Amino acid sequence: MNPHKLLQPVRNDDPSFDTVTISEDQFESILNIQQSILDSIALDHKEPDILSDLCRLAQDLLPESAACIMLLDDKTDTLNVLCAPGVPTEHHHRLKGIKPGHHNGSCAAAVYFGKPAYVVNTFNDPRWEGNRDLVKDFNMCSVWSMPIRNRDKKVIGSFALASFEHRSPTNFHDRLLKMCASAVGILLERKALRKLALIDKLTKLWNRTKLDETLTKQRELMSDPDHGYAVMLVDIDLFKNVNDTFGHNVGDAVLVELADIFREQIGSDGIVGRWGGEEFMVILTKPHCNRAPELAQRLRQAIQQHSFKTVGTVTVSIGVCVVAKKTRTIEIIDSADQALYQAKKLGRNRVSVHYKNKPKQWSIEELVECA
Numbered sequence: 001m002n003p004h005k006l007l008q009p010v011r012n013d014d015p016s017f018d019t020v021t022i023s024e025d026q027f028e029s030i031l032n033i034q035q036s037i038l039d040s041i042a043l044d045h046k047e048p049d050i051l052s053d054l055c056r057l058a059q060d061l062l063p064e065s066a067a068c069i070m071l072l073d074d075k076t077d078t079l080n081v082l083c084a085p086g087v088p089t090e091h092h093h094r095l096k097g098i099k100p101g102h103h104n105g106s107c108a109a110a111v112y113f114g115k116p117a118y119v120v121n122t123f124n125d126p127r128w129e130g131n132r133d134l135v136k137d138f139n140m141c142s143v144w145s146m147p148i149r150n151r152d153k154k155v156i157g158s159f160a161l162a163s164f165e166h167r168s169p170t171n172f173h174d175r176l177l178k179m180c181a182s183a184v185g186i187l188l189e190r191k192a193l194r195k196l197a198l199i200d201k202l203t204k205l206w207n208r209t210k211l212d213e214t215l216t217k218q219r220e221l222m223s224d225p226d227h228g229y230a231v232m233l234v235d236i237d238l239f240k241n242v243n244d245t246f247g248h249n250v251g252d253a254v255l256v257e258l259a260d261i262f263r264e265q266i267g268s269d270g271i272v273g274r275w276g277g278e279e280f281m282v283i284l285t286k287p288h289c290n291r292a293p294e295l296a297q298r299l300r301q302a303i304q305q306h307s308f309k310t311v312g313t314v315t316v317s318i319g320v321c322v323v324a325k326k327t328r329t330i331e332i333i334d335s336a337d338q339a340l341y342q343a344k345k346l347g348r349n350r351v352s353v354h355y356k357n358k359p360k361q362w363s364i365e366e367l368v369e370c371a
């Protein structure tokens with residue numbers, strides 16, 4: 001079979017479409033992009049980097065153009081920019097909150113109708129009626145957009161090429177956009193699966209694998225003398241009693257409610273995960289690690305004050321290790337564990353802090369009970 005046949009669009013009923021046959025070189029350039037994506041996946045590059053490269057490679061094949069990936073936010077039913085290396089970051093806000101529909105632009109139309117939208121003249125095409133300022137401000141004369149689908153074939157966004165001159169797409173551009181949209185769909189699925197592999201099923205917090213990865217990364221960053229971090233081990237007090245009294249399902253519900261308090265109290269200040277069973281870990285980096293004892297106290301109090309369904313009051317003990325010098329991860333965890341043991345020994349519902357390798361002015365290691 002002639003391999004070029006594989007590159008012909010099945011049928012394109014868009015009147016603006018220019019049915020020029022794909023040349024050997026163009027065929028080659030599409031294969032090169034595919035190869036480059038496969039290489040990046042094999043080298044385990046992260047999705048944002050691969051998506052940026054993909055945009056750059058695609059826009060290189062159309063002089064005077066910029067590629068853009070828009071993602072559909074299910075909650076707000078709006079399109080937002082995910083990646084657009086050709087558009088200065090300070091203008092990205094202009095590509096936010098676009099409603100899929102008939103006249104909000106090419107991506108809005110592609111997502112709304114679930115088929116490609118090839119707009120050759122954005123200055124008079126009705127599909128850009130509601131967003132004419134945008135194309136005029138950026139001099140985007142033509143914008144071609146292809147829907148991106150997930151593995152269930154649901155439209156989740158669009159891949160677009162905006163051109164700074166009026167142009168009709170050819171078979172080659174149609175195939176290029178289809179390949180890019182399909183690659184983005186696969187890469188986004190991959191990203192979601194990678195994330196899923198790092199999430200604890202019950203609490204939806206990070207799991208042990210993610211915590212281990214984070215600890216390793218933090219240790220490496222300690223080569224920089226300005227870096228620092230803190231590790232908190234949080235253990236529920238007398239949790240066996242909860243299980244024995246109310247049953248394992250109620251115990252599980254307590255873990256889920258507790259996870260919500262972690263999210264509320266720590267938020268984006270740190271990485272929170274389930275270390276195992278009824279034990280959680282919080283990793284704080286600068287500047288938050290300097291406040292680790294204070295944050296641990298706040299967390300402990302919030303948990304004590306929360307009224308858990310069925311169970312009522314639940315308390316936790318927290319061991320904190322503040323790290324100021326490169327130390328083996330196993331020693332950091334051991335220090336946090338020692339501090340936790342101390343908190344339990346002193347009567348539970350308290351925070352103990354172990355300063356590991358303090359800076360000179362602190363001189364000695366000490367264990368501070370601060371509940």
Ligand SMILES: Nc1nc2c(ncn2[C@@H]2O[C@H](COP(=O)(O)OP(=O)(O)OP(=O)(O)O)[C@@H](O)[C@H]2O)c(=O)[nH]1
Pocket residue numbers: 235236237238239240241243247248249250251252255276277278344348
């Ligand atoms: N419901 C539920 N219980 C769990 C889970 N993982 C661990 N546990 C329970 O957590 C309890 C831990 O008990 P212990 O290690 O004796 O400690 P504790 O009762 O919390 O007492 P202290 O730690 O000394 O305050 C055990 O009963 C475990 O079965 C889980 O995923 N779900």
